[in-house]
Amino acid sequence: MIQLDKVSKTYKSKTVLHPVSMHIEEGKSIGIIGPNGAGKSTFLKLVASLEKPTDGTLSFNGVPYRKNVKNLRKNMGYIPQDIALYEELTVKEQISFWKRVSLEKPDPSFLKQMIQTLRLDEVYKQRVDRLSGGWRRKVNLLVGFMNNPSICLLDEPTAGIDLAAKEDILTWLQSLHDQGKTLLYISHDWYELNQLSDEYLLFAKGRPIVRATREELLREKDSIMEQYPEEKELQNILKFFK
Numbered sequence: 001m002i003q004l005d006k007v008s009k010t011y012k013s014k015t016v017l018h019p020v021s022m023h024i025e026e027g028k029s030i031g032i033i034g035p036n037g038a039g040k041s042t043f044l045k046l047v048a049s050l051e052k053p054t055d056g057t058l059s060f061n062g063v064p065y066r067k068n069v070k071n072l073r074k075n076m077g078y079i080p081q082d083i084a085l086y087e088e089l090t091v092k093e094q095i096s097f098w099k100r101v102s103l104e105k106p107d108p109s110f111l112k113q114m115i116q117t118l119r120l121d122e123v124y125k126q127r128v129d130r131l132s133g134g135w136r137r138k139v140n141l142l143v144g145f146m147n148n149p150s151i152c153l154l155d156e157p158t159a160g161i162d163l164a165a166k167e168d169i170l171t172w173l174q175s176l177h178d179q180g181k182t183l184l185y186i187s188h189d190w191y192e193l194n195q196l197s198d199e200y201l202l203f204a205k206g207r208p209i210v211r212a213t214r215e216e217l218l219r220e221k222d223s224i225m226e227q228y229p230e231e232k233e234l235q236n237i238l239k240f241f242k
C-alpha cells in the first residue's frame with residue numbers, strides 16, 4: 001500500500017534520515033521505537049506527506065505521493081506530538097468548527113463511535129483550556145481523525161497523560177486496528193506497544209535498524225544491543241522489552 005524507495009531527509013548539511021526502502025502493508029499496526037533524535041518523527045512526517053524527502057520516492061497504491069496528494073490526504077490522519085486546538089472553544093464547538101473547516105468530510109457514525117469510546121460526551125460542554133492533558137489529547141485525536149482515515153499516523157499519542165486517558169486511547173486504537181486500519185505510531189510505552197503492535201520498527205542513528213515481530217525482537221534484542229554498544233538510550237529501551 002505505502003512504498004518507500006530510498007527515501008532520505010537532510011536538513012542543511014545534516015542527514016537526519018538515511019535512505020529507507022520499505023513496504024507498509026494495509027491493516028498492519030507498526031510500533032515505532034528508538035532513542036530521542038533517531039529520526040522517528042521525521043520518518044512519520046514523510047509518510048504523512050508533511051515533509052518532502054530530500055531524495056527518494058514515496059508512493060501510495062503504486063502512485064507517487066506528488067501525483068496523489070488529494071487521495072492520500074483523504075485516506076490519512078496524522079496526530080503530531082503537540083496538541084493543536086482552539087483553547088477557548090468547548091469540545092462541542094471544537095468539533096463543529098473542525099467539521100466546517102476540514103477539507104475532508106467528517107464521517108458522522110465514526111465520529112459518534114469515537115466520542116463514545118473516548119468518553120468525550122462527559123466533557124462535551126467544557127472549554128478545552130479547562131481540561132486536563134488526557135482529555136485535551138483525546139479531543140486532538142478526535143479532530144485529527146474525524147474523517148475516518150484508513151491510515152492512522154500518531155506521534156506519541158499517550159505521552160505525558162494520566163492512566164485513565166491512556167487506557168481509553170489504547171482501547172480506541174485497538175478498535176481502529178480491529179477495523180482493519182493501518183496504524184503507525186511512535187511510543188515509549190512497552191505495555192501499549194505490546195497490546196497494539198503487529199510489528200516493531202526500531203530506529204537508531206537516523207535509520208530503521210530492525211523491523212520485527214515481538215517474538216523476533218525478543219530473540220534479536222541481545223545481538224542488537226551488542227551491535228550498538230555506544231547507544232546507551234537504545235540499550236535502555238531494549239533492556240525493558242519483555
Ligand SMILES: Nc1ncnc2c1ncn2[C@@H]1O[C@H](COP(=O)(O)OP(=O)(O)OP(=O)(O)O)[C@@H](O)[C@H]1O
Nearest residue numbers: 011014016034035036037038039040041042043203
Ligand atoms: N526542521 C528541522 N530542521 C533541522 N533539524 C531537524 C528538523 N526536524 C528534525 N530535525 C533534527 O532531526 C533529528 C531527528 O529528529 P526527529 O524528531 O525525527 O527524532 P525522533 O526520533 O522523533 O526524536 P524524539 O523521540 O526526541 O521526538 C534531530 O537531530 C532533530 O534535531
